[in-house]
Structures are given as C-alpha cells and as structure tokens.
Amino acid sequence: MHKPRSLRSALRRLARPLILIGAALGILLGQHPAWAEGTSPSGTDPLRLGVRSAILVELESGRVLYAYNAEEPLPPASMTKMMTEYLVLKAVREGKLRWEDPVTIGVYPGFLGRDKGSRVFLEEGETRTVRELFTAMAVYSANDATAALAEKVAGSREAFVSLMNETAKSLGMVHTHFVTCHGYPEEELAPFVKANGDKNVMSARDAAILARHLLLDTPEILSFTSIVRANFPPGANRKQEIAMENWNKLLPGLRFAYEGADGLKTGFTDEAKYCVTATAKRGDMRLIAVVMGAEPAPGPEPDKNRFLAAHALFNYGFQNFARKVLAPAGQPVGDVSVRRGTKDNVPAVPAADIVDVVPVGHEEDVRVTWTSVPDLFAPVQKGQKVGELRVESPYPLLEGTPDIPLVAGEDVPKAPWWRIFFAAVGDFFANAYRLALSVLNRA
CATH class of the missing domain: 1.20.5 (Single alpha-helices involved in coiled-coils or other helix-helix interfaces)
Known part of the structure; x- marks a missing residue:
C-alpha cells in the first residue's frame, strides 16, 4: 500500500x-563522514622429513612457516631441559640466583651422576657453581647437573616440577606435562620417581613456544648453547676434567654444521627417538626448527636424521621467506576523524617499524589493515593511541593474534567553543x- x-x-x-x-x-x-574501516602450514609433510612431528617458526614475528603433526604430545627426552634452562635464567635475571653461587649436590643429583644417561659424575655432598652446572646442562645435557640446579631454584625436585608445569601453562603450552626436570626415562628413576605411567610429554608447537621465550626473554641462553666444546672442572674425588662436546651437531665445526646455527637442545630416548629444537640466524632473520621422533639411522651416526630434517626446515625457511617492513615508523597509514578539534582528522602512524615475514615472490600475500578509535575527541596528543593495525598473513602466529597500536602523528588541540x-x-x-x-x- x-x-x-x-x-x-x-x-x-x-x-x-x-x-x-x-x-x-x-x-x-x-566536516567529514565517519572514517570507514579498511579492510601453510598443514597436517601434511611435503618436505618428507620422515619424522613424527615438526614445526618451523620465525622468531620475531612468531609466524609458523611449516608444521607437521605439531600439536601431538610426544616424549621430548632431554628437550625437557629447555624449561629448566628458562627457569634458572629467569631466577638469575630476577636476582634470586647468581652465577657464582655455590650448589651443594644432594642425594638425587648424586644418584643421577652414577649411571643415568649423560652426566658429569656429580657426587653427593660436593659443591659446584651455578655457572658450572648450567654449562654442563646446556652443552652436555647432563642430567645430574640439571637436577642440582632444579633443587637449588625450588628447594626440591617435586617443587621444581610443579613450577615447570605452572610456567608451561602460563606460556600457553597446552600439550605439555612434565614429570622430571631433565627428560630421562621416568621408569628408570625409582625410587625417586614412581613408575606409574605418568610421563614427560610436549608437542612440537609447545617446544617452539618454549624456545621462542628462551630466546626473547633470556637471550643469554645463546652464550651457552653455542659452546661447541667445554671442560667440566675436576671435583673433590675426581682429579680429571670431563671433556664435553655439544650434542647439537648443527653447531660450527661439528658433523652436520649449519651456517648460522647456535642452539638450542637435543634429546633422545628409546621411546622419544631422536629430537632437536634448533635455531639459526642469517641476516636479520632467526628461525626455530623443532624435529621430534626421527628414527635412528643405520651406521655410525644414528642421530643424523634429526639434523638432516633440521637442515631441510632451515633451508625451506631461509630460501622462501624474508622479513619486510610493512609499515614504516612515523609514516601515516591513514587519517582518523577528530571531533571538536582545530583539525578534523589526525594522521595515524606506527610508533615503530611494522616488520613481518613475507613469502619471497609473493609479498602481496601479506598486507596490513587498520581500524580507528571510535569517537576520538580533541585534544589529541602526539603519540596517543588512535587506532590498531593488524597484519593479515596466510601464515598463522605461534602465539596469539596481537593488534599493533597506531598513534597520533601530531597534536590536535581542542577547538574554540x-x-x-x-x-x-x-x-x-x-x-x-x-x-x-x-x-x-x-x-
């Protein structure tokens, strides 16, 4: 009608x-109309790594450039020690621990020092420094040194394991559970750990999260993990040094050296097979590669498959990706409307260069979008948040989806009445x- x-x-x-x-x-x-908003990894294994799980991450952006079965909880073996390293370094940073502090070796580290995997033959009652023990853990994967540090930090192995699990949860490691501080097979640790089926597990994704926090929060880790060879000092009852060669054969001068490699941690048990969380830097880009469950290779180098898989991941990353400035600091991405100001809009600028990873030859696959703060009223001060920028990429983030603040590029005073x-x-x-x-x- x-x-x-x-x-x-x-x-x-x-x-x-x-x-x-x-x-x-x-x-x-x-007056202007309101501002309008602007607008692979997978479960397959195309690199044919031949491992149970793998992931490749760019450190700064946290972009996942490659992933295969990365969410499955698997035994991490001695890669467990990355969490112990993180907590010890955190205690040092917070002033709760000093590198030259003495550590008296207790019953449990002494037990591990007698016959439990990689060790530096610590004896109950002897004293070592935090630095000596940390070097033995980071370079030689010494189980006894790791346990001694855990007890020093938390007072007991049980309290330290609780701290490990609390920290894993806080970091977003959703497929991780720790039973020990070192990753040695739990069923072989009686009477200290009961063989009740509870095991250390960690997914490749969680290992990458942990490695990323190690590198970003405690970058001094590289001064230890990059050590190719070191000597563990003599003790009260042992007059000779122990020659320690890093188990990470990606380091310079070792069998599977990779240019730019300087960490982080290997692992092996019969159940876990061969594992490695590795990092390498070339130019302005640092990558993290995690390999879990590589089968033993025939011949005199049974661990080579994990290092060959790490090579393949690093080659894929460095050859196919690059870091690029997507939005330079101080350069306007657009204008935001201002109400009741001497100007009707203010330029929105990034406070710092916005850098992300782009696929070489397909840079257009990555772009930036932004939104403005609604109802922005004068006065507006230079540097005040006026919007948010987001990077849209086909490569997901390892952690979260953060928005990047945009700030006012200039002052806008309040207009006269x-x-x-x-x-x-x-x-x-x-x-x-x-x-x-x-x-x-x-x-």
Whole structure:
C-alpha cells in the first residue's frame, strides 16, 4: 500500500532545504563522514622429513612457516631441559640466583651422576657453581647437573616440577606435562620417581613456544648453547676434567654444521627417538626448527636424521621467506576523524617499524589493515593511541593474534567553543537529512 502523494510531496519539500543547509555547513566547517574501516602450514609433510612431528617458526614475528603433526604430545627426552634452562635464567635475571653461587649436590643429583644417561659424575655432598652446572646442562645435557640446579631454584625436585608445569601453562603450552626436570626415562628413576605411567610429554608447537621465550626473554641462553666444546672442572674425588662436546651437531665445526646455527637442545630416548629444537640466524632473520621422533639411522651416526630434517626446515625457511617492513615508523597509514578539534582528522602512524615475514615472490600475500578509535575527541596528543593495525598473513602466529597500536602523528588541540557549537548544529541538520532520506526511501 502506497502512502498518499501529499505526504511524499511534503517530505520532499522538507528534505530539499535540509540537504542545502547540511551541504553548506559541511563545506563551511569542513566536516567529514565517519572514517570507514579498511579492510601453510598443514597436517601434511611435503618436505618428507620422515619424522613424527615438526614445526618451523620465525622468531620475531612468531609466524609458523611449516608444521607437521605439531600439536601431538610426544616424549621430548632431554628437550625437557629447555624449561629448566628458562627457569634458572629467569631466577638469575630476577636476582634470586647468581652465577657464582655455590650448589651443594644432594642425594638425587648424586644418584643421577652414577649411571643415568649423560652426566658429569656429580657426587653427593660436593659443591659446584651455578655457572658450572648450567654449562654442563646446556652443552652436555647432563642430567645430574640439571637436577642440582632444579633443587637449588625450588628447594626440591617435586617443587621444581610443579613450577615447570605452572610456567608451561602460563606460556600457553597446552600439550605439555612434565614429570622430571631433565627428560630421562621416568621408569628408570625409582625410587625417586614412581613408575606409574605418568610421563614427560610436549608437542612440537609447545617446544617452539618454549624456545621462542628462551630466546626473547633470556637471550643469554645463546652464550651457552653455542659452546661447541667445554671442560667440566675436576671435583673433590675426581682429579680429571670431563671433556664435553655439544650434542647439537648443527653447531660450527661439528658433523652436520649449519651456517648460522647456535642452539638450542637435543634429546633422545628409546621411546622419544631422536629430537632437536634448533635455531639459526642469517641476516636479520632467526628461525626455530623443532624435529621430534626421527628414527635412528643405520651406521655410525644414528642421530643424523634429526639434523638432516633440521637442515631441510632451515633451508625451506631461509630460501622462501624474508622479513619486510610493512609499515614504516612515523609514516601515516591513514587519517582518523577528530571531533571538536582545530583539525578534523589526525594522521595515524606506527610508533615503530611494522616488520613481518613475507613469502619471497609473493609479498602481496601479506598486507596490513587498520581500524580507528571510535569517537576520538580533541585534544589529541602526539603519540596517543588512535587506532590498531593488524597484519593479515596466510601464515598463522605461534602465539596469539596481537593488534599493533597506531598513534597520533601530531597534536590536535581542542577547538574554540564557537566552532564546536556550529559543528553540533551541522551534525543536527546532517542527522535530520539522513532521517528524512530514510523515510523517503521507505515511502
């Protein structure tokens, strides 16, 4: 049913002066419409790594460049020690521990020092420094040194394992559970650990999260993990040094050396097979590669498959990706409308260069979008947050989806009262015009 012609004609007659008044005020006062918002990894193994699980991550951005079965909880063996390293370094940073602090070896580390895997033959009652023990853990994967540090930090092995699990949860490691501080097979640790089926597990993704926090939160870890060879000092009952060669054969001068490799941690048990969490840097890009469950290779180098898989991951990353500045610091990405200011808009700029990883030859696959703060009122100060920027990429983030703040590129003082008054009048007529037009469209 149509409305009477007289009503439609009256509405049109009312709309015409409103349109003219609104347009005139808009031109006079410089009002603008509201700002409008601008707008692979998989479960397959195309690299044919031949491992149970793998992931490749760029450190700074946290982009996952390659993933295979990365969510499955698997035994991490001595890669467990990355969490012990993280907690010891955190204690040092917080001043709770010093590198030259003495550590008296307890019953449990002494037990591990007698016959439990890689060790530096610690004896109950002897004293070592935090630095000596940490070097033995990071370079030689010494189980006894790891246990001694755990007891030093938390008072007992049980308390330290609880701290490990609490920290894993806080870091977002959702497929991880720790039973020991070192990763040695739990069933072989009686009477200290009961063989009740509870095991250390960690997914490749969680190992990458942990490695990323080690590198970003405690970058001094590399001064230890990059050591190729070191000697563990003699003890009270042992007069000879122990020659320690790093188990990570990706390091310079070792059998499977990879250019730029300088950490982090290997692992092996019969159940876990051969594992490695490795990092390498070339130019301005650092990658993290995790390999879990590599089968033993025939011959004299049974661990080579994990290092060959790490090579393949690193080659894929360095050859196919690069870091790129997507939005330079201080360069406007657009304008944000300002109400009641001496200017009607303010440039939105990144406070720092926005850098992310792009696939070489397909840089257009990665782009930035942004949104503004709604109803931004003057005064606006330079550096004040006025919006958020987001990087859209086909490569997911290892952790979270953070928005990047955009800030005002200049000051916008509050306008004088008369300008604010006439702006309000202009808004009134503009709203009346939109209402009238809406009614006409429904007529």
